[in-house]
Amino acid sequence: MNLSLLVLVPTLTAFILLFFKELKKIRMIACIGSAIQLLLTFILLFQFSGLRASGDTSAMLFYSSYAWFPELGIAYTTGIDGISIAMILMVAFVVLAGVLVSWKMEKLSREFFFLLMLLSAGAYGFFISLDLFTLFFFLEIAVIPKFLLIGIWGSGKKEYSAMKLALMLMGGSAFVFLGLIGLYLNSSDANGMHTFDMMAIAHHAVPLNIQFIFFPFAFIGFGIFGALFPFHTWVPDGHSSAPTAASMFLAGISMKLGGYGCLRVATYLMPEAAHHYAPIIILLSAIAILYGAFATMMQTDLKYINAYSSVSHCGFVLLGIGMLNQTGITGAVMQMISHGLMTALFFAVIGMIYERTHTRIASQLGGLLKVMPFISTIFVITGLCSLGLPGFSGFVAEMTVFMGSWQHAESYYRLATIASCASIVVTAVYILNATGKALMGPITNENYHQLSDATWNEKLAAGLLLSGIVVIGFAPFLLNDLLSPGVNNLMTNIGRNLLLH
Amino acid sequence: MSTISFYLIAAFILITGFLTVTTRRLFRSAIALLFSLIGIAALYFWMEVEFAAAVQIIVYVGGIVVLIIFSIFLTNNEGVNMLQALSKRSLFSGIAVLCAAAFTCMLIGNNEWSARSAEVYDPAVKKIGYLLVSNSPQSYVLPFELVSILLLAAMIGCIVIAMKPNSEEQ
């Protein structure tokens, strides 16, 4: 299968959307487009597994490369390994669910779905890119739709949040850009030319002094996308102001771009520097985990709760990466996928509640379990996933990260791990607080008695995401088998370079 | 003799030039400019570049200064003094210009000028004419034609801008 289809389908869907006006048609097209995309990713997954099963051990499958700006060493190079295909799958789920929960987007519906599709195209492109330029291109494509989505369809102090998000993410990409330029100018391909090709850069180790300069740029840059402490401040505002689907995309897709970039670009291409800076990464991510959890505890707005908890959860991603061992990195990838699905579901549910009650303040709600049992149940399930209950993906990912980080015997690492472990208690506190206030207890507002439960599209969306969460939760070995060759491949680079050290 | 006349001409140019930029009566300033330009023409004569001197007199003295004086009449009631420059501006400009002038003169003074050849300078009008309008490879016919277009454009521009709209009702 040609990987470019993954970018093409959403892009085409987006452009077809422009020719229609009625919401009914628009959402149908968007839905069909995303469904086709999901189907495609499944086909891809099966073909991928087939190839792997037939003994194809090359690092990247479905590899293809077209010269784009040959003078500058820029090519449109695509290829996937288990990590990227897992991410792609996750994105496809989130996109379809996002379209489904936006079923009643009356305001400027055409533009809304257009932007959603564009954003998803950016994300797909990002995950299939093996060329740094292309990767950066898609990374930036995914930024601006968010600005518009939040600013136009958002709520609360949406303009401020939209601007903050756009500027901070642009700041992130500025850092990424510097990192990429540094890599580029110290790379050489087979012909001795500078190149943006990741595989070539990985093949010719980047000089150490260059790594030490540019690793922080690349890592912080992607880290801003991935809510690296203390650059996470766009997360709460952005998420809480965004419309439901945009929140889902933000948490489920955008933040993952950051984590993936930290792994695939910063760490993979500059492993020595990664080792050198690992203590700092670990410190920051441990702070993010705990601090995010504590900050969440004080939030009253459900979206803020989820947004801050995203900061905490995404800390696990960076923690796993910072551990620089197979288990840790596998855990980080798992956490990305798990968090993507879970947070998307969480935001979807919060959106459903908000649509009905017009408030997101937990204490103003209450007793919702009685009037909307489906939505509330999903909320509880997501909450349980968030606090790392076995049977859901969150547990698998977090435990893998813990296992990975515990493999380091130095007390510094131990301390960071224990601190991160402690967050599972805090998470339980805020999740249960929110559930207790919002869903349980007596119904405080008389009007709530008339509220309706989820509609079919909302149920479908929730079911989609939930199925992902539960499948991973029950059969993590599937995900692990998918990821491990890819992670192995990353590890060989890190290992090989360690010897040079 | 020649030396003295140079310094005299130089002094004349500078003094009238200075007057041009300092006198507060606009018309007087224009007259000072006129004299300064004539002084420069004299300098060209002194340097035996008569053609340049002639052009200077015809175009500047006969054209531009007249234009300026006309415009002064158009825009100003003659006899009203120009307002004094803001003292802050005079001060800063004066300092900047003095420093710059000193600096530039120092650069010029330190520079060693060397003639490339010992040929005699021969600004004959015929030669100039040949250079300007022949079609030989060395000629300047291209800029010459270009300037004509420029003058045309400038003329159009002037007409459009300065022409009083004759029929307001349109």
Added chain:
Amino acid sequence: MIHEFLLLMKHELLLCILLFFILILKIADHKKSNDQWILIVSGLLLFNFIAGFFWNSGGELFNGMFLLNELTIFQKNILNLGILVVSLQAQPYLKTHRHVPEFYMLLISTLIGMFFMISSGNLLLFYIGLEMATIPLAAMVNFNLKDRNSSEAGMKMILSSAFSSAILLLGISLVYGLTGSLSFVEISTHLTDTSLLLFAFVLLFTGFAFKLSAVPFHFWTADVYEGSPAVVAAYLSVVSKASIAFVFISVLYHVFGSLENIWYGIIFVTAVLTIGIGNLFAIRQDNLKRFLAFSSIAQVGFILIGISSGTQNGEAAVIYFLLIYLFSNLGAFGVVTLVSAISEKEKISDYKGFYKTNPVLTWVLTLSLFSLAGIPPTAGFFGKFFLLMAGAAHGNYLLVGFAAINMIISMYYYLRIVKAMFMDVNESPIERIKIDLLPSISLLICILGLLVTGFAGTLYSYIQNLSAGI
């Protein structure tokens, strides 16, 4: 000889013919309506643009005074495209103006000047071309005859450029005195690094910097853009700037190439100042034209970064960027021209709620601004990326880092306008604007250009092959 003459000066001669054709038509026939004029001239300019691609050859005339090669042809074609778009965009403005043919004559004469400037192999021709590209423009800036701002802008333009050309002339005279020649080739062989020559070089440099509006020689820019008719501002900001940038590169690389380490330092300082000051001023503007002026100043900073590299890639990146910049800025100005011609609103605050009434124009403006900001998938992203990449090739990451940080600031002010159009509510938004055929063609060209150019790797390859670096 004459055949060669015609062939080599084809671009210029075509424009001259056009100029005189309009002049004669104007004198012969008073009765043409403005729309007819606009249609005729635009048609001719389209023909001129197309003709620019055919019967091309390289060579030199008048002892190297006039040079032509594939690169300069390409540059002239870019400018031809620019003037075509501007001419199309002028329609809503000129529809009610009393001096349509004059406007086009002035416009074309400036382009002739720019073409000669680009092809000049000699300081004299360069100087005349430069003046020719400036003086009629000043008249055009003052084309809103009854508007005091327009006159003030015209006055500022003509006086500043006269001041600047006086300083440039001083530089030229010193260069002449130090090298004994006006020809670029000879100057480059007689270069030394005495202080006086450096002084002369800086004086020359300021002539370029003034026209490019690099800080601190940029002050006229904003005032002039604000006061002049939007379409003239567009022309100033795009065509005029692109032409001077082309010449700047070739003069810097091919004439003063041996002074690279000196002009690198100068450009470094200028670029930092230009980006920084441009951004700081752009943040606080409310008038859209004035805003675009400062944003274009900041863009010049990026161009300077590209120029500073001195490599083949750098030259190619700058030319590529200017092509993209043409589409982006003309797209933005196209909308501004339309709106200001019809509703006379030019403030950003007036654009609040613009999306409600004019969705198409909003998208055009948005895409143009995105391209200016360097956001993919618009071409501006590629342009800026390559510029900065070229700038970093010198190993000077500091400059590139500074520029990258400043891109965030620039992002803010571009998004501010997008926000106003899409998100802010307004009681009395700009009414719905009917777009005529010609402006819509121009906007279409811009949008297509800024969407397609970036992906056209072959175009970049083509430019790259034409470029040489130092």
Added chain:
Amino acid sequence: MSQIPLTHIIILSTLLFFIGTYGFLTRRNLIAMLMSLELMLNSVNINFIAFNKYLYPENLDGLIFIIFIIAIAAAEAAVAIAIIINLYRNVRSIDAEETDHLKN
């Protein structure tokens, strides 16, 4: 003539140039500023002639150049005056300090 060093002529022109600059920077009347500009241009002309005559007498580049400078200066002055007159019509003033509507 040979007693007069070239440097003196150049310094003369330089001084004239800076006198003109000073005028440009300080005169409050726009036309007076234009006059100062003419001084600056003239000083450059002196330079050209002097260099041409004393250093590079083998051709007439400098002389030709000043012819063009003078022509262009005329055009420039004409347009400038036209604009200034137009400005005067609109503002009834040509004071350099008062024409500052466009700023910040």
Added chain:
Amino acid sequence: MNLPFNLLLIPLLPLLTFVVLGIFGRKYLSSISGIIGTTSMFISAVISIQTAIQYFASSPEMHLQQIAWKMVWLPFSEDISIDIGFLLDPISVMMLVVVTLISFMVHLYSLGYMKGENRFATYYSFLSLFTFSMLGLVVSINIFQIYMFWELVGVSSFLLIGYYFEKPSAVAASKKAFIVTRFADLGFLIGILILSFQAHTLDFQTLIQRLTQNGSPFLHDAITTSFMGVSALTWGLLLVFIGGAGKSAMFPLHIWLPDAMEGPTPVSALIHAATMVVAGVYLVARLFPIFIMSCPVALEVVMWTGVTSALFAAVIACTQTDIKRVLAYSTMSQIGYMMFALGVSGSGGESGLGYTASMFHLFTHAFFKALLFLGAGAVIHMIHSNEIKDMGGLRKSMPVTHITFLIACLAIAGIFPFAGFFSKEEILTAALHANKVVYGLALVTAGITAFYMFRLYFSIFWSKEASQGDHHHSEGTLTMKIPLILLAIGAATTGFIPFGEYVTNNGKPFHSSLDLAGAIGPVLVALTGIAIAMLFYKKQNDRPEKVATALSGLYVAAYRKFYIDEIYLFITRNIIFNILGKSAAWFDRTIIDGTMNGIASVIAWNSNFIKNIQSGKIQDYALYFFVGVFGLTLLAIYLVN
């Protein structure tokens, strides 16, 4: 022996029930959900009992560990992976029986007790979920598997406590239960990490083997590595024990258990009396070889924690007025017994008596405590109150409940020939051999236990002579009575099972003979307790108040549960919320957000600051131009030199 499929049905049936009832129950199966749940539980129970019989019969001389089924669930690295499997060994088989049996009883009982509830199907699905999780826990082959199911039982407990979600107190209690146990689980998790790091495995068999064998390098490493003067192994075991203590409500992590009584009473019987709360004991028993062979220090901690909790809870139980809370504290106290029984145990044969006794007590306790709760449930069902003061004289109106309750009380008090007598006797014997202080405390506890149980019994069924007509409700449906009777039979007879034959710490059966002489003392103590209770509570009188006033300090302290809740509240509210939470939130809003906004305002300020250089005056512009020219010239000249 059995096909794995057959075995797997034991946990999978409840899981299936959970899924079916969870998804379809509410809408389609509401009326028959109870029957579905009970049936599937019945099948599970039958299979378990059959399994137990087959297991113990297959090799009477040596009860080996068998892994009936396993799969790799999540590999972390080559040697460390989470495996899911089905372990058969004496304690897991015993637990299978206990869990399925009690669960079946509770299912059956709930048919009547929960009848007419709105969320009947949900209730049964949660019960099934719990049963599944508990079964998964007991058959774990891997320490991480146990942790997973540990969390799952925690969450099902949370869901069931919060079943009456409209009652704020239930919500709060469920939250508390979950968070407190979660906190303990943190210790468990870190303990697992430590053990897995030291032993390079998560598998129980390998783990135990590597950490007990003499000369094993892993063991050497685990003992020599130390942190803060304590060896890694001890740390690991203690942290794991913290997890166990949290789940088993050991002091000081017990505070959630009394509050957990907000759940429906059958749930309390199942989860908070018979099964889940003994998971901690089970965990220690599971890792017992490591404790006893390599780390006696940790075992000592287990012992002291157990005995402290036993006494502490018993004292509090005497003062509580809510019958379920009394039972909750009694549960805590009895689990304390099991814990310290493990703590005093040695290894193998006679010296391993403590281990066997602990498991024995766990087994018998399940029956009589479940019976007590179900009986209490029947009472509450009738009275609609939990308070002792609302009860009294019920022996006539609810005869079945009365008799069964009495049997249970006698059993827990340790009166011959009821089940409690045998198990408690073994524990005391083991304690006597190991540690006299512990023995003494245990004896005191036994007396107090008898006292407060009979206080309860007399207060409910005797005390005031209430008229028959007060209570129109019947005693309950048949489905409620059957479990009571069955459990009463269990409570009366299970003591005669020769437990040593089946459950020992090394798999070898041994014959424990009852030391009748030693049994006289404890029985006398218990009888004394009963007598005092009879004196105080058989008829209404003022003696209790008098004693309470006499011992006012102690009484109030005990009534207030020794202020442990308040301490926790102080810590969570003031330290966690106010200091950590608020400061984190403040820091985020003020410092981090403020920095970002600050950068923006600095730029805006700068922009405003320099606006005047663009003054609109052309001469200013020219001056800047002019200065710029010379500035750049100087720069150029500087660059050249």
